[in-house]
Amino acid sequence: MILVTGGCGFIGSAFILDWLGLGLGPVVNLDLLTYAGHPGNLRSLESNPHYVFVRGDIGDGALVAGLLRTHRPRAIVHFAAESHVDRSIAGPQAFIQTNVVGTTRLLEAAHEYWRQLPPGEAAAFRFVNVSTDEVFGSLAPGEPAFTEQHQYQPNSPYSASKAAADHFARAWHHTFKLPVITTNCSNNYGPRQFPEKLIPLMIHNARAGKPLPVYGDGQQVRDWLHVSDHCSALRAVLDRGQPGETYNIGGRSEKANLEVVHTLCRVLDEAQPGTRHADLIQHVKDRPGHDRRYAIDDTKIATQLGWKPAMGFEQGMRETVQWYLANDEWVESVTSGAYRHWVAQQYGTAHAA
Known part of the structure; x- marks a missing residue:
């Protein structure tokens, strides 16, 4: 049994589906079902005997302690987080509450549970803190990619809240010996991603014939990691990672945002002949404090754990587009009136799909 937090979100749900599909053991999923947590x-x-869903808050110490006592997981994989930079700029307090306060309360409950385990179970237990490359700040063009030793320099309320959570996770290992491992991943993409993030937002708007809003000059560079590769890396970390260590997880696919959007438009043109989706691209005012470049050096996880990404960017983008084209019901279920209001507020009414 493992306990997954935030398992109804984009990455958490992909991890659970892969885990159970591979027959790796039962899962308890603790999720508060905020706007980005989609039970669908x-x-x-729903009828899988190896899956248990519990709606609840990672900050509810009594609830978490009860789940740990009842299910006795061998690991906690902690995805639950507020994760969108734009929303953190508009409302930082929610990010502090979930990502910082919630994580520390989860660490407290995990430590209390872990220290009462029999020696063999305690030695095998792991707490995997799933974090982001954004904690490292911004790189200049040509500057070496982030390694695990890179100084934390968060530039948004979101990345600051994740950096704080990482520091607390480190402190719980150093001070209390809780077997914590932290992973810092690059930008994920793939099926079931909430359409506030770049790739699903562009797919959603393009299909509706709406403008494709690109911040600034669109030359902000990110490393793109398919969610299936992220999940396989996390399984490697659970299986072979060492407590107290951090591992960078990247997709080896550095792309400027504008290049990503043009790639999407080309794939959509092929899927929907007769339409030139690139004509919908519209540059909008840049995000405040927008980091210019992220890049991941994954040498450590490659050499120590034998992991590397398997999904090429072009293949991943084609499969992602095909998934969204084939799942209108899912898209409709998450793009509610509240979502449209947020997009209109963030990018202007013309961009609300």
Whole structure:
């Protein structure tokens, strides 16, 4: 048994589906079902005897302690987080509450549970803190990619809240010996991603014939990691990672945002002949404090754990587009009136799909 937090979100649901699909053992999923937690992501598991869903808050110490006592997981994989930079700029307090306060309360409950385990179970237990490359700040063009030793320099309320959570996770290992491992991943993409993030937002707007809003000059560079590769890396970390260590997880696919959007438009043109989606691209005012470049050096996880990404960017983009084209019901279920209001507020009414 493992406990997954935030398992109804984009990456968490992909991790659970892969985990159970591979027959790796039962899963308890603790999720508060905020706007980005979609229970439909895991509808296929509703009758699966190896899956248990609990709606609740990672900051509810009594609830978490009860789950740990009842299910006795061998690991906690902690995805639950507020994760969108734009929303953190508009409302930082929610990010502090979930990502900092919630994580520390989860660490407290995990430590209390872990220290009472029999020696063999305690030695095998792991707490995997799933974080982001954004904690490292911004790189200049040509500057070496982030390694695990890179100084933390968060530039947004989101990345600052994740950096704080990482520091607390480190402190719980150093001070209390809780077997914590932290992973810092690059930008994820793939099926079931909430359409506030770049790739699903562009697909959603393009299909509706709406403008494709690109911040500034669109030359902000990110490393793109397919969610299936992220999940396989996390399984490697659970299996072979060492407590107290951090591992960078990247996709080896550095791309400027504008290049990503043009790639999407080309794939959509092929899927929907007769339409030139690139004509919908519209540059909008840049995000405040927008980091210019992220890049991941994954040498450590490659050499120590034998992991590397398997999904090429072009293949991943084609499969992602095809998934969204084939799943209108899912898209409709998450793009509610509240979502449209947020897009209109963030990018202007013309961009609200």
